[in-house]
Amino acid sequence: xxxxxxxxxxxxxxxxxxxxxxxxxxxxxxxxxxxxxxxxxxxxxxxxxxxxxxxxxxxxxxxxxxxxxxxxxxxxxxxxxxxxxxxxxxxxxxxxxxx
Numbered sequence: 001x002x003x004x005x006x007x008x009x010x011x012x013x014x015x016x017x018x019x020x021x022x023x024x025x026x027x028x029x030x031x032x033x034x035x036x037x038x039x040x041x042x043x044x045x046x047x048x049x050x051x052x053x054x055x056x057x058x059x060x061x062x063x064x065x066x067x068x069x070x071x072x073x074x075x076x077x078x079x080x081x082x083x084x085x086x087x088x089x090x091x092x093x094x095x096x097x098x099x
Contacts, residue, residue, distance in 0.1 A: 035061045039068075040075040 019027035024037050035058055043050060058068050084090075 032061045032063070036063070036071055039071060043072065043075045044079055 016027065020029070025034070029037070039054055039058055042054060055068060058071070059065075063071070
């Protein structure tokens with residue numbers, strides 16, 4: 001099951017998953033989810049630019065230090081797995097690609 005299908009089966013509006021995939025910034029997410037995704041995007045795209053303001057922005061919307069650790073670890077894990085797969089030439093299983 002794809003993450004979109006998972007979102008759409010867990011008390012979410014059936015269109016929310018598609019809106020998130022299209023652009024999470026305009027999907028109507030609450031401030032906590034928006035902050036979390038902004039942090040994850042920044043950590044993924046420009047990790048050397050991360051600073052205490054990034055942590056403080058998550059704390060400001062109610063994330064605990066443990067929550068922030070979880071967000072950072074999951075973000076880093078996905079980056080790691082994708083780089084390993086790319087480096088080894090792993091291909092996407094049939095039916096899981098976006099094409």
